[in-house]
Amino acid sequence: MTRGHTSTGSAGSKEIPAAADDPGAEARRMLRLAANAGVTVRVLGGVAVSLCCPTAQCPYLARAYRDIDFAVLSGEGRGVVDLFATAGYEADEEFNALHGRHRMFFWDPQHCREADVFVDKFTMCHSFDFSQRLSLAPETLPLADLLLFKLQVMETNEKDYKDAIALLADHTLDAESLDADGIARFLSVDWGWWRTVTLVLDRVEAYARELPGLPHRDQVEENIRGLRAAIDAHPKSSRWKLRARVGERKRWYEVPEEAHGGEDGNEG
Numbered sequence: 001m002t003r004g005h006t007s008t009g010s011a012g013s014k015e016i017p018a019a020a021d022d023p024g025a026e027a028r029r030m031l032r033l034a035a036n037a038g039v040t041v042r043v044l045g046g047v048a049v050s051l052c053c054p055t056a057q058c059p060y061l062a063r064a065y066r067d068i069d070f071a072v073l074s075g076e077g078r079g080v081v082d083l084f085a086t087a088g089y090e091a092d093e094e095f096n097a098l099h100g101r102h103r104m105f106f107w108d109p110q111h112c113r114e115a116d117v118f119v120d121k122f123t124m125c126h127s128f129d130f131s132q133r134l135s136l137a138p139e140t141l142p143l144a145d146l147l148l149f150k151l152q153v154m155e156t157n158e159k160d161y162k163d164a165i166a167l168l169a170d171h172t173l174d175a176e177s178l179d180a181d182g183i184a185r186f187l188s189v190d191w192g193w194w195r196t197v198t199l200v201l202d203r204v205e206a207y208a209r210e211l212p213g214l215p216h217r218d219q220v221e222e223n224i225r226g227l228r229a230a231i232d233a234h235p236k237s238s239r240w241k242l243r244a245r246v247g248e249r250k251r252w253y254e255v256p257e258e259a260h261g262g263e264d265g266n267e268g
Contacts, residue, residue: 019088019108023047023065026108030070030115031139033087039079040134044118044149045069048140049163056166060211063159067114071130071141074101074120089115125253126152126193143171144179148186151197151204154253160200161207168204168223169216173230180227184234191243192252194231201228 016033020026027043028051034041043051047068050056072080077100081091089106096104104117121129128148136142141149150164173180187194205224208214236244243252 016086016088019110021111023068023113024050027051027068028139030087034083037079037083037086039076039083040073041080041083042071042134042137043069043140044071044122044146046159046163048146049166051139052143052146053166053170055169055215056163058215060214061162061166063162067116070115070117071134072117072119073131073134077119080104080117084115122149124152124256125154125196128152142179143167143177144183147178148183148197151200152193153200154196156200156203161204164204165208165214165220168220169214173223173226178223178227180230183227184230187231188234189237189240191240194240195248195252198228198231
C-alpha cells in the first residue's frame with residue numbers, strides 16, 4: 001500500500017483510508033473501522049494514554065509510540081483477523097496460530113509498526129481480565145485500567161513513568177475517572193498486584209520529582225497520596241493476608257517474555 005492512498009474492503013465496494021502516520025490517528029482509524037464492522041475494540045497502553053491525556057504531549061512527558069496496543073474479546077476472533085486484514089495489516093500467522101486465544105500480532109508494513117492485540121485480558125507481570133469492561137469507555141479501556149496497565153510493570157522504564165504521570169496529572173480519583181476506590185478494591189484481594197502497584201507508585205513519585213517543570217505537579221502528588229490512602233484503607237481479603245505472610249521471600253510477579261523486539265513484551 002502506498003502512503004496517502006486507500007485500500008479496498010473485502011467486498012471490493014468500499015475504499016478504506018490508508019493507515020495514518022500518527023499512532024493516535026491510526027488508533028482512531030482502527031476504532032472507526034471496528035465500529036463499522038461490528039467488532040468491539042478498545043485501545044490500551046501508551047497510545048491510549050495519549051488519547052486521554054493532553055499532558056502526555058508536554059515536553060517533559062512526550063514520547064514516541066512504536067506500536068499500538070488493542071483490547072478485544074475472545075468471541076470476536078475471526079472478526080478481529082478480518083478487521084486488521086481489511087485495514088492493510090499483515091498477520092503474524094505463526095504467533096497467532098499458537099497464541100491467538102490470548103494475544104495476536106499484526107504488522108503495518110507501511111509504517112513498520114506493530115499492533116499488539118490482547119484478548120480478554122492482558123498477562124504481563126500480572127494478569128487483568130478486561131472482558132467485562134470494554135463498554136465502559138468509548139475509545140480506550142477505562143482510565144483506572146490504563147493506570148493499572150502501567151503500574152503492573154516491575155521493570156519500570158521511562159515510558160511507563162511518563163504515561164502514569166500523564167494519567168495522574170490530567171485526571172481525578174473519582175469513580176468516573178481514575179477510580180481510586182475501584183483500584184483499591186481490586187488490589188485488596190491480590191497481594192502480588194498490591195505489592196507491585198505500591199512499589200511502582202513510589203518510583204513514579206520519585207521520577208516526577210526529577211521533572212522540575214512538570215505541569216500539574218500538585219495534582220500528580222495529590223493523586224498519588226490519595227490513591228495510596230485508598231489502597232491502605234480498603235480491607236484486605238483472607239487470601240491477600242495469607243500471601244502477605246510469605247511476602248517478598250517468594251516472587252510475586254511474572255517476567256514477561258520479550259515479544260517482537262519489545263522491551264518487556266509491551267511496547268505500549
